[in-house]
Amino acid sequence: MKQLRLSGSGGQGVITAAIIFAEAAMNEGKQVVQSQSYGPEARGGASKAEIVISDEKIYHPKIVSPDIVLSLTQKAADKYYKGLDQNNGLLVVDEDLVPNIPDFPNVVKVPVTRIAAEKVGKMLFTNIVALGVLVKLSQLISLESAKKAVEKRVPPHTIEQNMKALQLGYDAV
Amino acid sequence: MTDMKLMQGNEACAAGAIAAGVRFFGGYPITPSTEIAETMAKDLPAVGGHFIQMEDEIGGMGVVLGAALAGQKVLTATSGPGFSLKQELIGYAACAEIPVVIVDVQRVGPSTGQPTSPSQGDVMQARWGTHGDHPMIVLSPWSVRETFDATVMAVNYAERFRTPVILLMDEIVGHLRENVQLPEQEKIDVYTRRQPTKTREQGYQPYKPEADLVPNPAAFGTGYRIHVTGLVHDYTGFPSGSPAVTEEFIDRLHKKIAIAQDEITHYDEFFMEDAEYAVVSYGGVARTAYEAVQQARRQGIKVGMVRLMTIWPFADKVIEKIAGKVKSILVPELNYGQLVNEIKRAANGQCEVKLLAKYNTEIFTPEEILSEIEKLQGGSK
Amino acid sequence: MEDRIYEKYFRQHRLPHIWCPGCGNGIVMKAIVEAVEKQKLNRDNTVIVSGIGCSSRASGYMDFDTLHTAHGRAIPFATGIKLANPKLNVIVITGDGDCTAIGGNHFIHGARRNVDLTVVLFNNSIYGMTGGQASPMTPVHKKATTAPYGSVDRPFDACHLAEAAGAAYVARSTAFHVQHLTDMIAGGIARDGFSFIEAVVQCPTAYGRKNKMADPAQMMMWMRDNAVMKAAWDKLPTDKRDEKFPIGVFYQHEFTEYGKAYNEVIEMAQGGKK
Numbered sequence: 001m002k003q004l005r006l007s008g009s010g011g012q013g014v015i016t017a018a019i020i021f022a023e024a025a026m027n028e029g030k031q032v033v034q035s036q037s038y039g040p041e042a043r044g045g046a047s048k049a050e051i052v053i054s055d056e057k058i059y060h061p062k063i064v065s066p067d068i069v070l071s072l073t074q075k076a077a078d079k080y081y082k083g084l085d086q087n088n089g090l091l092v093v094d095e096d097l098v099p100n101i102p103d104f105p106n107v108v109k110v111p112v113t114r115i116a117a118e119k120v121g122k123m124l125f126t127n128i129v130a131l132g133v134l135v136k137l138s139q140l141i142s143l144e145s146a147k148k149a150v151e152k153r154v155p156p157h158t159i160e161q162n163m164k165a166l167q168l169g170y171d172a173v
Numbered sequence: 174m175t176d177m178k179l180m181q182g183n184e185a186c187a188a189g190a191i192a193a194g195v196r197f198f199g200g201y202p203i204t205p206s207t208e209i210a211e212t213m214a215k216d217l218p219a220v221g222g223h224f225i226q227m228e229d230e231i232g233g234m235g236v237v238l239g240a241a242l243a244g245q246k247v248l249t250a251t252s253g254p255g256f257s258l259k260q261e262l263i264g265y266a267a268c269a270e271i272p273v274v275i276v277d278v279q280r281v282g283p284s285t286g287q288p289t290s291p292s293q294g295d296v297m298q299a300r301w302g303t304h305g306d307h308p309m310i311v312l313s314p315w316s317v318r319e320t321f322d323a324t325v326m327a328v329n330y331a332e333r334f335r336t337p338v339i340l341l342m343d344e345i346v347g348h349l350r351e352n353v354q355l356p357e358q359e360k361i362d363v364y365t366r367r368q369p370t371k372t373r374e375q376g377y378q379p380y381k382p383e384a385d386l387v388p389n390p391a392a393f394g395t396g397y398r399i400h401v402t403g404l405v406h407d408y409t410g411f412p413s414g415s416p417a418v419t420e421e422f423i424d425r426l427h428k429k430i431a432i433a434q435d436e437i438t439h440y441d442e443f444f445m446e447d448a449e450y451a452v453v454s455y456g457g458v459a460r461t462a463y464e465a466v467q468q469a470r471r472q473g474i475k476v477g478m479v480r481l482m483t484i485w486p487f488a489d490k491v492i493e494k495i496a497g498k499v500k501s502i503l504v505p506e507l508n509y510g511q512l513v514n515e516i517k518r519a520a521n522g523q524c525e526v527k528l529l530a531k532y533n534t535e536i537f538t539p540e541e542i543l544s545e546i547e548k549l550q551g552g553s554k
Numbered sequence: 555m556e557d558r559i560y561e562k563y564f565r566q567h568r569l570p571h572i573w574c575p576g577c578g579n580g581i582v583m584k585a586i587v588e589a590v591e592k593q594k595l596n597r598d599n600t601v602i603v604s605g606i607g608c609s610s611r612a613s614g615y616m617d618f619d620t621l622h623t624a625h626g627r628a629i630p631f632a633t634g635i636k637l638a639n640p641k642l643n644v645i646v647i648t649g650d651g652d653c654t655a656i657g658g659n660h661f662i663h664g665a666r667r668n669v670d671l672t673v674v675l676f677n678n679s680i681y682g683m684t685g686g687q688a689s690p691m692t693p694v695h696k697k698a699t700t701a702p703y704g705s706v707d708r709p710f711d712a713c714h715l716a717e718a719a720g721a722a723y724v725a726r727s728t729a730f731h732v733q734h735l736t737d738m739i740a741g742g743i744a745r746d747g748f749s750f751i752e753a754v755v756q757c758p759t760a761y762g763r764k765n766k767m768a769d770p771a772q773m774m775m776w777m778r779d780n781a782v783m784k785a786a787w788d789k790l791p792t793d794k795r796d797e798k799f800p801i802g803v804f805y806q807h808e809f810t811e812y813g814k815a816y817n818e819v820i821e822m823a824q825g826g827k828k
Contacts, residue, residue, distance in 0.1 A: 197634070197637070197638055199630075199634060215823070216823075217823075218816075218819045218820040218822070218823035218824070219820075219823040219824055221820055221824070223637050223638070223816060225633070225637065225816075227630060227663070228659050228660060228662075228663035229659055231627065231630070231660075232627075232630040232659070232660050232663070233630075234630075235623065235624075235627040235629075235630025235631045235633075235634065235660070236630045236631070236633050236634035236637075237634060238623075238631055238634060239603075239621075239630065239631035239632060239633060239634025239635040239636075239638070240634035240635065240637060240638035241634070241638075242621060242631070242634075242635060243601075243634065243635045243638035243639040243642065244638065244639065245638040247634075261624060261627075262624060262627065265623070265624050265627075393601050393619040393621075393635060393639070393642060394598070394599055394601070394619065394639050394641065394642045395598075396598040397619070398597070398598065398617055398618055398619055398620075399619055399620075400613070400614055400620045400621075400622070401620070401621045401622065402614070402621075402622035403622065403623065403624055404622065411568065411614060412614070
């Protein structure tokens, strides 16, 4: 069983990224559950999405102890890294938005928002850049599956940019 | 089976409704049920049905009851505060015997409470929310796939018994996405509403019950010119002030459901053969309970589980039976303790019944339930 | 017996009605069936939907498919019926309390949405069935059991409200002006959209007795003397208006009827019209 937590603030698209990741894992024959919690804000405020992936049927629907935490805000990083296993856990942060790296042994810093803004052209693609990062680091799903799942879930006129974002994220780590 | 899909509980509810023949949805958006309305808004017109967003929750109830009287299968969806508002016309549907499914995706209350957080706080409201005496059918699914099936079942029961049926979801299952494979349409058992068997000239009485105690009021516009009212009425459908008519009417409302209870009351038993302890659970919480029971079994604790899918009519016989077998029953609930009292009543002193309550917006962890199961071993018969 | 053709529209076995001697509700009920006759509606395709209160008991006496709903909720039920089966003609009977107090939100949104309904409001200025409590249409200074010193609440003008909320047809008449009332209702039935007709009726028992008009005939004479046809009303100087009020068709407009607008949604969803 693998457990991933994607955290940030409303509008960064972490829930969408989690749905796409879960769908790709499902297409590879895995059992998945995906859930989220969020505040009243459509933009800003805390947003958290969880994915549990297993070969067996999953009952308890939430993460018990995460394998990977992605945090796109300082607040989310500070809050969620604590649940990670000191030895095997992995914290992935946006290096610009999380300036104070938590005191944790395994941290990967990626400028996901900057990549989205500068290389894809819009900050809107931050979540898909982050998705590419997670695909590479987690080694749970293939890039190919991720591409298919992205294609299905994003608006048709944005597919090309989203593919670019996914690849850039994948290549950034 | 159709293709594997990643589907949300709320989406599965909408899909189940359409598969069961629902062609009319009226409602008012409210977290965490809104995806049901949104999915209906998109998918109902595609099958020639109607979606309408009403001015308020009460209007949402009224519009679906009107559509049901004109012959459509109907569904509305809401959550806590909206469920409170809908009670008035849920009672109307019970009295005028109008088939309708009301989905309540429970969130933390009272009042506005915690709009995006899970709860099982409406279990008693689902049964006793409206004034007066009438029974309720209440189903509470624990997975996305079962949400689809339970919605189909709810629509079928509403049509067959001519009664409001509550699909009591919770935020856990409503917002959960998981793998589902939906059945093919032709494999789904869909009940077709019964039509009058007599003409006006043959002395048709719209509220005269058949052998199953369910009447056959004709749909509006079919030439029967019937009268429908929320006043107590006799077989003709017209109001009556008679004590005898009133007594028979209230009695029949209860009995039409009671005589079918064994068909309606669905539950699962897990690891109960040799169980010395049992966990009784329902809705999204049952998923965590199951995980905890599995872990306890791995530790050698002889614990089983009963998962109630039908909350009302309550599974008296099942609880009575297991209470006679085990030393204690643990009831984890995401509320201050609601269904536990019903379980105590049905257990009738045969064993200890222990509540594990949680109401802080977070769901149980398997460890929390496991640790309570471990403590049961100290309990005495 | 030609002139009693309306009798066939009533459930004779449900009569006599429960209304008080001298009540104006029966006059409006008859005007509705006269309007149905005039517009040649098929009785088996016509549904009468009512709320709760004195007015709303009318549905039980009328030989159509009839629905006596909950207090204030007639319009949502009627909306569901019409959308589920657009072939049905749907007439709503409501009262001043039912429509503008507890049902006020449904009323304005019904008008805004513009489903093809004909709503007839029996305005007796009071909650009659429960013994004379003030409604949102009780005039200022008039007495009610819940306004024993005279009402200080400003009343609604339901016709203004309907027009402002978007109704396709708005008219008023009185129980005194029977033929005019029938014509106003017939005009509403003919309009494809949300039609609203206020029918001013006398309630000698619960309203008149408290307000020095216990005699039904006296109340009807008050209607005769104070109702002014719209054209004349428009020319009437403000200082001469006093207790007078206008009757007639106040407003009509062709808006797209909701059900027809939704048919386009169905077409789009089914991949037809883009």
